[in-house]
Amino acid sequence: MNILHIDSSIQGDQSVTRSLSAAIVTHLRKHQPHAQVTYRDVAAAPLPQFSTDAFVTNSASASTRELAVALEEALAADVIVIGAPMYNFGVPSQLKSWLDALTIPGRTFRHSEQGVEGLLGDKRIIVASARGGFYGPESPMAALEHQESHLRALFGFLGVTRLDVVSAEGVRISPERADVAMRQAMAQVDQLQAA
Numbered sequence: 001m002n003i004l005h006i007d008s009s010i011q012g013d014q015s016v017t018r019s020l021s022a023a024i025v026t027h028l029r030k031h032q033p034h035a036q037v038t039y040r041d042v043a044a045a046p047l048p049q050f051s052t053d054a055f056v057t058n059s060a061s062a063s064t065r066e067l068a069v070a071l072e073e074a075l076a077a078d079v080i081v082i083g084a085p086m087y088n089f090g091v092p093s094q095l096k097s098w099l100d101a102l103t104i105p106g107r108t109f110r111h112s113e114q115g116v117e118g119l120l121g122d123k124r125i126i127v128a129s130a131r132g133g134f135y136g137p138e139s140p141m142a143a144l145e146h147q148e149s150h151l152r153a154l155f156g157f158l159g160v161t162r163l164d165v166v167s168a169e170g171v172r173i174s175p176e177r178a179d180v181a182m183r184q185a186m187a188q189v190d191q192l193q194a195a
């Protein structure tokens with residue numbers, strides 16, 4: 001099994017999603033000790049911004065090569081674990097750049113007479129999500145939730161049918177609420193199917 005582990009939090013060792021994504025990878029490896037893990041920290045080493053050059057196969061530009069490496073890493077993975085904080089109601093821009101590197105016609109989706117076909121149907125995605133507030137369907141903030149919904153919609157478009165979310169919500173409400181959220185999220189990690 002190949003695991004690709006992505007982190008994108010700017011909050012270093014205070015990061016909730018970094019703790020959760022690491023716990024998820026540890027959980028998977030406990031059951032799959034021979035799994036190969038590739039780690040990419042898109043906050044520490046941001047990917048270049050997207051350009052039309054990214055669609056040109058064999059482009060000589062260094063930034064296009066960097067984006068191509070990120071794409072190949074994802075294509076080689078069986079499981080992709082993504083640390084995905086909510087920043088300003090969406091995913092961090094650094095994570096968006098990684099998502100852009102992945103969304104390449106002919107590689108991860110294609111157009112056909114039948115419509116769009118996603119090509120990542122063999123992959124499992126596990127999202128480690130954290131939010132300062134609450135954005136559930138009953139919440140007055142629900143319309144501002146563009147983080148988890150973005151990831152679900154995009155990976156659905158790319159053909160992924162197996163996507164789990166481990167979520168810590170309300171972590172900025174109070175230290176007590178953050179503790180509860182973290183305990184609940186760690187319990188969700190323990191419940192994840194290991195294969």
Ligand SMILES: Cc1cc2nc3c(=O)[nH]c(=O)nc-3n(C[C@H](O)[C@H](O)[C@H](O)COP(=O)(O)O)c2cc1C
Pocket residue numbers: 009010011014015016017018084085086087088089090130131132133134171172
């Ligand atoms: C730059 C920034 C923007 C944030 N924007 C939001 C937001 O729009 N909504 C929210 O509920 N929490 C927001 N938060 C709180 C984070 O979602 C929370 O701190 C969470 O733990 C982030 O994940 P991390 O700890 O892995 O970085 C923001 C935090 C930062 C640092």
